[in-house]
Amino acid sequence: MTAAARVLRLLGARGETLAVAESLTGGLVAAELTSVPGASRSFRGSVTAYATSVKRDVLGVDGTLLGERGAVDPEVALRMAAGVRRVFDADWGVSTTGVAGPAPQDGQPVGTVYVAVAGPSGVEKVSALRLNGERADIRSESVRSVLGLLANELGENARAQDTEHNGGNGCLQP
Numbered sequence: 001m002t003a004a005a006r007v008l009r010l011l012g013a014r015g016e017t018l019a020v021a022e023s024l025t026g027g028l029v030a031a032e033l034t035s036v037p038g039a040s041r042s043f044r045g046s047v048t049a050y051a052t053s054v055k056r057d058v059l060g061v062d063g064t065l066l067g068e069r070g071a072v073d074p075e076v077a078l079r080m081a082a083g084v085r086r087v088f089d090a091d092w093g094v095s096t097t098g099v100a101g102p103a104p105q106d107g108q109p110v111g112t113v114y115v116a117v118a119g120p121s122g123v124e125k126v127s128a129l130r131l132n133g134e135r136a137d138i139r140s141e142s143v144r145s146v147l148g149l150l151a152n153e154l155g156e157n158a159r160a161q162d163t164e165h166n167g168g169n170g171c172l173q174p
Contacts, residue, residue: 070106
């Protein structure tokens with residue numbers, strides 16, 4: 001099962017939705033998700049926020065933050081995920097921002113990537129990646145990483161809910 005299929009299966013089982021904000025991946029995360037039959041049950045939409053002004057004006061990333069740190073930053077990734085979640089009224093939002101090359105950006109070297117997840121109950125996770133390879137490799141690994149981060153969070157979140165529903169004893173079977 002692909003990472004996209006796993007994410008969509010987990011979301012479907014929970015009756016939850018997802019929206020995507022992409023920068024360096026340029027729509028590849030959305031394409032991966034929509035390649036799975038039945039994706040429309042959980043996938044609400046995406047924003048390809050390639051320009052910094054789109055991150056600010058559409059996704060609501062603070063302009064001062066963007067001005068001080070640039071678009072390739074972990075806090076920017078989190079704000080993008082939270083912003084796309086809000087824009088699409090989705091349960092979960094994910095984002096990608098980084099430098100795929102060929103040149104450094106915002107003082108960050110090629111291969112610097114941040115992927116983030118924002119979800120219910122204030123869930124916010126960001127992962128910093130240092131990727132090697134050509135532009136296509138960096139973008140592909142970014143897609144895999146953001147979907148993996150969400151899948152892990154959905155799994156952890158489900159285990160936490162199970163623990164709460166079972167009296168909080170923490171005795172769950174794998």
